[in-house]
Amino acid sequence: MLKPPFDLKKARILVTNDDGIHAPGLKILEKIAKSLSPDVWVVAPESEHSGASHSLTLRRPLQVNRISTRKFAVSGTPSDCTLIAVNHIINGRRPDIVLSGVNRGANLGEDVLYSGTVAAAMEGAMLGIPAIAFSQVRIKDKLHWETAAAFAPQVIRKLVSLPWPKDMLMSVNFPPVPPKDVTGIEVGRQGRRVNHVEVVHARDPFEREVIWIGDFPTDEPEHPETDLGIVLTRAVSVTPLHFDLTHNAMLKRMEGLFPAPRAGKAGKKPRKTDGLPK
Template identity: 50%
Template sequence: MADTGAPRAPRILISNDDGIQAPGIGVLEEIARQLSDDVWVVAPEVEQSGASHSLTIHRPLRLRQLDPQRFAVDGTPTDSVLLAINHVMKDRRPDLVLSGVNGGSNIGEDVTYSGTIAAAMEATLLGVRAVALSQHLAGRPPDWSTALRWGPEVVRRLLTASWSRNVLMNVNFPAVGPDEVSGIQVVRHGKRKIGDDLHERVDPRGRAYFWIGTLRGEEDVRQDTDVGVVLNGGISVTPLQLDLTHYPTLEPLGELFR
């Protein structure tokens, strides 16, 4: 067949932290298939919300093939992306990793706990561009229609951009209908003050145990933050960097040790 000169569709890897059977990963597959016909799914066997960037190193991992390009891993989001890129897809690595769509936003401090963000982080560390996508809930069941409508456009625009190798993109959809979205804004990482929502209970043997609650308190709703944009009906896009060094402190701190 003659070369048409058309650009090759990207090879896309999908993962998440809600598990291989989560509705959000099905939504993300629909989004990805509007961008490419070469879509792979490698995700945790069960929900791993709050797993952050954890890696399983004290037990073996099992990889279960469900379909020709669909696999489940009995580990974390990080494990899933690591196995996908370095084993399942080792003969031809993905061009893009999409993580999500998470059932719940990942804004403010959420990003430090999020397995959705962690899957994108692992891809970034392995040299693959990555986008994390999440759906804000606002205390009600998720309405995936906004992500379905706007997700392909957001990812298409991001694919036309270039960004540093140590950067991933964090996208959050608001809890409004697709026709109510106020726009797409590129904004900084905001703040949601973590509360103390601990629930102490007693098991049938008389021993105390605890549930960690929603951990939500005071929120920064300024419009130049991801928190403010999403809570006011917009789609937020935030570049996150893996280099956690606080450079303004680096030089003066170094002076103390000369």
């Protein structure tokens, strides 16, 4: 749990992303982190892993390459990077906060479930470290990186002034406008789009049929008081997230749905497994 006062000047900050070690958004976030604290570590994938979600590399060994002092590239996923940074690369004191991004594109609504940027921050939260994921919303290929650079320091300072509960992370999205056109900073829940992601049928240069998983056709939200709706008003959206996916209302409704275990089976030991996620 993050307990204020949180002194950023004395904080050890881990910076990561899903766009790769050479991504412009990572350079921006590294610069922001170094403006807040002198103790900044950068551990990011050696190549882009957009849409990797919370995947871990389990079937092959990973390589860690030192780019410079306190800066490393990992041949794995965003989640791998946070996990390896905390448990292997950063010796001694653990990071006090994880900053992930700045992602090249939005992580709004359903994006959160697919996002490697959010997953890298979520891995930090799972390790008991406060974490924030940052994303710069774009329109086509137009990216206002200066908006993320202008507002991220203020957002970080405000967020760490509050106590955070355990197992929680923050998702921040910057609108696709220059800083002067930003209307404010608003807090809202995760939303959902009216239209789901597109699946596009096409043909390759050899006239073979292929299928592309495209993008969301619009960012029209089902409800305006959400991260999607906030960004449409040209404001910075801030959303607290947690990784307990239990639907509590349905859990309560299901009480008594299944019969209680018969006598003698309640203490039955679970079958042993290999310990790997299935």
